[in-house]
Amino acid sequence: MPGRTCDIAIVGGGLAGGLIALALRRARPEVSVRLIESGAAPGGNHRWSWFESDLDEAGRQLLGAFRTTRWGDGYDVAFPGRVRHLGTAYNSLSSEDFAAALQRELAPGAIMTKRKAKILLADGVFLEDGGWVGARAVIDCRGFAPTRHLSGGWQVFLGRHLRTERPHQVARPMIMDARVGQEDGYRFVYVLPLGADELFVEDTYYQDRPQLDRSLLSDRIDSYCEDNGWRGEDLGSETGVLPVVTGGSFARWQAEERTAGVARAGAGAGFLHPLTSYTLPFAAATANAIARAGDLTGERLSAMLGARARKHWSETKFYRRLGSMLFGAARSHERWRVFARFYSLDEGLVERFYAARSTRADRRRVVCGRPPVPISRAFAALTTSRPTLEPTE
Numbered sequence: 299m300p301g302r303t304c305d306i307a308i309v310g311g312g313l314a315g316g317l318i319a320l321a322l323r324r325a326r327p328e329v330s331v332r333l334i335e336s337g338a339a340p341g342g343n344h345r346w347s348w349f350e351s352d353l354d355e356a357g358r359q360l361l362g363a364f365r366t367t368r369w370g371d372g373y374d375v376a377f378p379g380r381v382r383h384l385g386t387a388y389n390s391l392s393s394e395d396f397a398a399a400l401q402r403e404l405a406p407g408a409i410m411t412k413r414k415a416k417i418l419l420a421d422g423v424f425l426e427d428g429g430w431v432g433a434r435a436v437i438d439c440r441g442f443a444p445t446r447h448l449s450g451g452w453q454v455f456l457g458r459h460l461r462t463e464r465p466h467q468v469a470r471p472m473i474m475d476a477r478v479g480q481e482d483g484y485r486f487v488y489v490l491p492l493g494a495d496e497l498f499v500e501d502t503y504y505q506d507r508p509q510l511d512r513s514l515l516s517d518r519i520d521s522y523c524e525d526n527g528w529r530g531e532d533l534g535s536e537t538g539v540l541p542v543v544t545g546g547s548f549a550r551w552q553a554e555e556r557t558a559g560v561a562r563a564g565a566g567a568g569f570l571h572p573l574t575s576y577t578l579p580f581a582a583a584t585a586n587a588i589a590r591a592g593d594l595t596g597e598r599l600s601a602m603l604g605a606r607a608r609k610h611w612s613e614t615k616f617y618r619r620l621g622s623m624l625f626g627a628a629r630s631h632e633r634w635r636v637f638a639r640f641y642s643l644d645e646g647l648v649e650r651f652y653a654a655r656s657t658r659a660d661r662r663r664v665v666c667g668r669p670p671v672p673i674s675r676a677f678a679a680l681t682t683s684r685p686t687l688e689p690t691e
Contacts, residue, residue: 300422300430304330306592307423307433309415311335313346314564314581315439316400321360321589323404329592332431333404334423336414340400341393343536345457345498347473347490348578350387351649357582363403365395367492373471377638384645388471390490390498415440420559420596435561435596437588437603442565444508447554448546449684450618451625452508453575456515456537457488457500460523462530465494474641476634478522484624484633487522495530499523504633506625506685508539540575541565544621544684548611552604561600563588568607571654573617573624579653580610614654616661625684640664 306322308315311333319333333340353361372385400409410431417424422432468491476486483505490498499522501515516535523529548568555566563569569580584606591602624636641648647660656664 300432302432302434303422304332304431305434306330307332307334307431307436308439309334309418309423309436310439310441310564311337311340311400311409311411312342312344312439312441312564313396313577314569314584315437316340316396317360317581317585318437318439318563318588319404319408320363320400321585322592323408324360324363325586325589326592327405331404331408332410332433333400333408334410334413334415334425334431336412338411339393339397340409340411341396343534344393344538345390345490345536346396346578347388347390347471348576349649349652350389352576352579352653353582356586357579360582360586361389361391364391364399366391367490369470369491371470373473375474375476375641376472377476377634377641380638380642382641384648386645386649388473390471390492418557418560420557420600433596435594435599436559437561437563437599438555438557438566439562439564440566442541442570443555444541444687445546445551445554446686446688447551448541448543448687450544450546450572450621450687451483451504451506451542451684452687453502453504453540453542454508454510454515454538455488455500455502455540456510456512456519456535457498458516458519458535459492459533460497460499460528460530461533462495462497462528466491466497466526466528468497474637476637478518480631480634483630484637486634486637487519496533497528499528504542504624506630508687510537510539512537541570541687542575542621542625543570543572543687544618544625546686548608552607559596559600561596561603562607563603567603568611571617571652572614573621574652576652616656617654620664622684 319331367390369388373388374383414426415423416426472489474486483503485503488500501518563584565577570577650656
């Protein structure tokens with residue numbers, strides 16, 4: 299093989315890969331890094347948001363490198379007949395600001411854009427253009443790939459960035475407005491006030507199939523904006539199809555993509571919330587863990603991250619069971635009742651749920667009391683397999 303180019307090669311410049319590169323730069327500046335991204339810039343076209351309580355102090359310091367929008371007075375949720383305000387601070391980061399910070403913070407030449415990885419090995423990466431990046435350790439941070447080894451459903455969304463003709467008067471985020479039609483599965487609209495005349499409006503579904511009908515979702519955003527009196531300039535949009543994992547074989551899933559000696563991080567390695575599809579808290583924690591282990595060889599780093607991923611899978615079993623009940627017990631047009639009941643619970647419980655740190659008492663509280671779905675259907679859902687998260691034509 300050709301010689302070594304860097305200490306650590308990171309394949310995939312999304313959230314997981316970018317945070318790892320940043321954490322290494324801050325904690326171990328002597329460790330040379332290459333962040334290999336197939337697109338024109340790290341982060342792609344995306345927006346990440348999180349609750350202040352999702353991160354520990356090390357995570358908050360890491361995310362402090364980025365220009366973010368923060369709402370210190372919390373956020374709202376809305377369901378038929380009820381609106382609730384929760385006081386936890388909320389944050390949002392655009393992919394443009396993500397890329398700008400990485401360009402500023404990382405060493406010159408560390409970011410390699412428009413370079414697609416072809417073959418990953420324990421000691422380097424062959425690129426599709428014939429290039430080679432040799433490294434002491436390689437970390438695969440490419441995204442989630444549909445697989446027959448996991449089961450569940452899908453979270454499908456389209457978001458639009460809008461500059462309104464006049465100030466919109468929205469004071470804080472509406473992270474879940476379920477007062478909309480529920481014909482196709484659990485649906486809600488997500489609204490972020492990014493400035494006095496800027497909004498991010500996203501239409502999201504929890505549904506059984508991974509199909510994204512861009513025209514339909516765009517029309518529904520049009521209708522939602524019209525109902526709220528928001529008109530203006532379309533500044534761009536983003537789409538996504540994310541897995542909601544309810545079960546399957548973690549070992550077989552990971553073996554499907556594993557290369558000996560290559561470490562794995564990000565959603566493709568299992569570092570996600572099974573029910574909400576959130577990745578940011580886990581990406582930050584993983585990045586800081588890698589920075590603390592910056593001297594490890596590829597094989598030892600692969601073993602360390604593999605153990606962390608297995609532990610995360612084990613610790614998030616509760617959320618996979620809830621996902622099974624959401625999809626299997628609640629009829630499509632009534633799934634909103636599950637979330638409406640959840641958001642009637644204690645605010646601290648809600649915070650811990652999103653961070654995947656629910657206590658035993660939290661878990662009992664979530665499943666006890668008057669159920670939002672029939673008990674018989676809930677038990678049946680726990681013993682019935684969901685469809686696999688396989689690729690579609």
